[in-house]
Amino acid sequence: MSKRILTMFMIIFVIFLYAPTLLLPIFAFNDSSIIAFPLSGFTFDWFKSLGAADELRKAAGTSLIIATSSSIIATMLALLATSATVRYKFPGKGAMIGTIMLPMFLPEIIIGVSLLTVVLLAGLKLSIYTIIMGHVLICTPFCIAILRSSFQQLDPSLEEASLDLGESRATTFRRVTLPLIMPSVISSLLIGFTISLDEFVIAFFLSGTEPTLPVYIWSQLRFPQRIPSVMALGTLLLILSVVLLTLSELLRRRSARRLGQTSTSGAL
């Protein structure tokens, strides 16, 4: 009885979670500049209009550069932080990892304005570099969360074996550790990329003359006649995010399987 109520609740919950998102593709293909039901017809015009927008292409380029750089830097920092916290005991560990994870719990506007204050005081110019710094800061905690479980499952005897056989630490990392955790590393890169590509508030505070994609979208939202094109762009971004996330999830599962297998064969 209560199970049936909970199941009903869960179905409604998932529908509520997804319903607004489903409007995106519906109105992106709707042949009317007014966003309302009933639908008036099917069209590709809104997608075609995106191809003609130069500013959009520039913003997409900027976002691509920022998301790629942020995800790579954040993943490298996360690899170092995770390796240190999972394997070693050292003084100040809790405080250090706490500081690194803090952006996960801070309002983004606080990160945005504090970096903006530094830029203003130092007389620096706002540029894509300032956005990359902000994005690395917020991506790193999520990358650590992804990498942590695969470091925890990693069988230390494999690395010890490599060290005993005379390999250096760097070679051991490159030839033993990295291949074993590779799926989570890629998963971490994809998550970092997705977060940075989507992030608005920090980019809004820290962007100079080159807007990112979300900042560009924000500037378009003021014009009612651009809304259908924004819906088309949103649809494309939604598809991109879903593809990246699905890839990331598949890799994460593969990583869990791979590490699981090595540890059982190790036990045997």
Add this chain to the structure above:
Amino acid sequence: MMKRLQLDSDARRGLSQISLPFAFSVLLLAAPLTILLAMSFWTQDFLTLDRTFTLANFKEAWTSPVYRTLMLRSLKISIIVTVLTVGLAYPAAYYMSFVAPNNRKALLVFLITIPFWTSYLMRIFLWKVILGFNGVVNGSLMGLGIIDAPLDWISYNQFAVVLTLSHAWLPFAVLPIFVVMEKVNRSYLEAAQDLGDTPFQRFLRITLPLSMPGVVAATLIVFIPTIGDYVTPRLVGGPDGLMIANMIEIQFKNANNAPLGAALALSALVLVSSVAGIFVWLNRRYLKAEGAA
């Protein structure tokens, strides 16, 4: 002796590995926050910054009716949103952990995670599309001849802000609760059943106290960032639904008064952290009373 040497070299290796990401956080988070704090004690004098120490910004942030209204409204909205999201997320997480068959769990987690990561800006904007004067609800109802004029109570007010923010943060609340529920030892429940507890008693005496850490994590993850939300009030809030983040932006950009903006930002952070602290403390007392901590 050997062991201590070993530990020391381990500690050194750990420290050398964490030094780079830690330095990055100090340089780009701790230092800027400190500078923001310093900024809040200074005064903007047109284009120059007067660096004599003053509490005037904080005084203005806490006593001026405009800022106080915005601050309290932001706090009120965050509290309502947190109660709603955690309240709705709890049964969802319960279903995922205790009712759903094991082979469905991974799929459910993935289903909940997808909206978690897909364009925040677009998700908020879609609510404006749904609720706005020419939006889906009004446009469709008017098109069908059910209403003559747009419903004005569904948009550009605090109700719209609460609805939109709750929807945006729901997935963030489900996952921490689910993760903790998964760790609840099922044999406790069986033991309670064997000893004659009803399902409801079992829930109250075992599942609820043991899943509280997840509720606390979910509360903090939703509550603290929500007070600083900028996009939602701007898109669906109207003049009546603006929040403190919008004022912080105005101070930093249009009003060119970064010190006051800094004082507002830090005040909001302190306010929300204190409320979160009180909540964590109350929860600890509850768990102690239940004997679970």
